[in-house]
Structures are given as structure tokens and as C-alpha cells.
Amino acid sequence: xxxxxxxxxxxxxxxxxxxxxxxxxxxxxxxxxxxxxxxxxxxxxxxxxxxxxxxxxxxxxxxxxxxxxxxxxxxxxxxxxxxxxxxxxxxxxxxxxxxxxxxxxxxxxxxxxxxxxxxxxxxxxxxxxxxxxxxxxxxxxxxxxxxxxxxxxxxxxxxxxxxxxxxxxxxxxxxxxxxxxxxxxxxxxxxxxxx
Numbered sequence: 001x002x003x004x005x006x007x008x009x010x011x012x013x014x015x016x017x018x019x020x021x022x023x024x025x026x027x028x029x030x031x032x033x034x035x036x037x038x039x040x041x042x043x044x045x046x047x048x049x050x051x052x053x054x055x056x057x058x059x060x061x062x063x064x065x066x067x068x069x070x071x072x073x074x075x076x077x078x079x080x081x082x083x084x085x086x087x088x089x090x091x092x093x094x095x096x097x098x099x100x101x102x103x104x105x106x107x108x109x110x111x112x113x114x115x116x117x118x119x120x121x122x123x124x125x126x127x128x129x130x131x132x133x134x135x136x137x138x139x140x141x142x143x144x145x146x147x148x149x150x151x152x153x154x155x156x157x158x159x160x161x162x163x164x165x166x167x168x169x170x171x172x173x174x175x176x177x178x179x180x181x182x183x184x185x186x187x188x189x190x191x192x193x194x195x
Contacts, residue, residue, distance in 0.1 A: 002123040008116020012109055020112065080188065083149075090152055091180065094173040101166045122174055126181035134182070145187045152176040 004027070012020055071077050102111045134144070155172035162168035 002120050002127065005116050005118075005120035005123060008120075009113035012112045012116070017108060017112060084188075087149055087176075087180070087184070090149070090156065091173070091176045094152070094156065094169065094176055098166075098169045098173045101169050105166055118170060118174065122177045122181070125174075126178050129178060129182035130186065144183060148179050148183060151179065 008020070011023065015023065071081075102114060106114060152172055152175045155168065155175055159165060159168045159172060
């Protein structure tokens with residue numbers, strides 16, 4: 001995804017937005033084929049998620065009831081839900097603000113090139129944090145998780161005083177996406193698995 005996003009600025013100049021859409025359709029079709037192949041492999045080796053779901057005799061009603069009971073029993077899940085809602089709300093506001101600012105300040109081709117570079121950098125930095133920087137730091141995940149919302153919040157407040165709002169919006173949204181990709185998804189799994 002990092003390499004593909006990095007190609008967007010040059011591709012959009014060569015093939016235009018319509019060509020970029022066609023390339024997106026092609027890559028999604030290839031992704032569907034690989035997904036289908038992955039399910040075929042899982043069926044051959046007996047770990048097909050559909051079979052596991054069908055083998056589970058619980059009804060949707062009992063699943064909902066057990067989920068509600070789990071939320072009542074484990075306050076950590078309630079806190080994680082509240083954090084997820086607030087963090088995603090902040091990220092959505094930043095995303096909408098960035099897109100609006102890009103629409104005002106850049107034409108379609110420049111906007112596509114900007115977003116391609118943006119997501120390329122976001123994916124690359126996220127991978128660097130997830131696989132190199134954070135493992136090297138050897139910090140307890142709980143300590144990192146407590147301070148996650150502070151960086152995007154500080155950058156969002158800085159937006160009020162920024163001279164170049166577009167770059168500040170991009171920086172705030174970049175920070176929220178890197179945190180989301182590199183840390184939040186990993187820590188969520190670490191918290192959910194023991195439960």
C-alpha cells in the first residue's frame with residue numbers, strides 16, 4: 001500500500017483520474033482473487049472461518065446477550081469502546097476538514113497527488129513504528145496507550161493558531177492515522193485476546 005500510494009502522483013499525471021479508477025478496479029479484482037485463494041487454502045486445511053461459524057450453534061440473540069454480559073462484566077471493554085468512539089470522531093473530523101481544505105486549495109490532479117503522497121508516507125511511517133521503533137523501545141503497551149490521543153489533540157489545538165492550516169491539518173490527520181495503524185490496532189488485539 002505504501003508503494004502504490006507513492007505511485008499515485010506520477011500515475012495521475014499519466015492516466016488521469018479515470019485511469020486511476022480503472023487501475024483501482026484492477027487491483028481490487030486481484031485482491032478478490034487472492035482472498036478467494038486464501039479461503040480455498042483454509043478449507044483444504046480445515047480452518048475455514050465459515051465452517052467455524054456454522055459449527056457454532058449459538059443464535060444471534062444469545063450472541064448479543066453474551067456480548068452485553070461481557071461488557072457489563074469487563075469495564076475495560078466499556079473504556080475501550082468510549083476511547084474508540086472519541087478517537088474515531090476526532091479522526092473523522094480531521095479527515096473531513098483536510099478533504100475540504102484540499103478541495104479549496106488544490107485542483108483535482110494536485111489533490112490526488114497530495115493524498116497519494118500523504119497515504120504513502122502514512123503507511124511507511126506506520127510500518128516503521130510498528131515493526132522497528134516500538135519494538136526497540138520495549139515500552140509497556142499500557143503506557144503508550146494512555147498517551148495516544150494527546151498528540152492528535154495537541155496538533156488539533158495548534159490548528160487554531162497555525163498560519164498554514166492545510167499543512168497543520170495534514171500533520172494532525174497524519175498523526176492520528178499513524179497512531180491508529182501502528183499502535184491502536186495492535187494494542188486493541190492485545191487487550192481483546194485475554195478477554
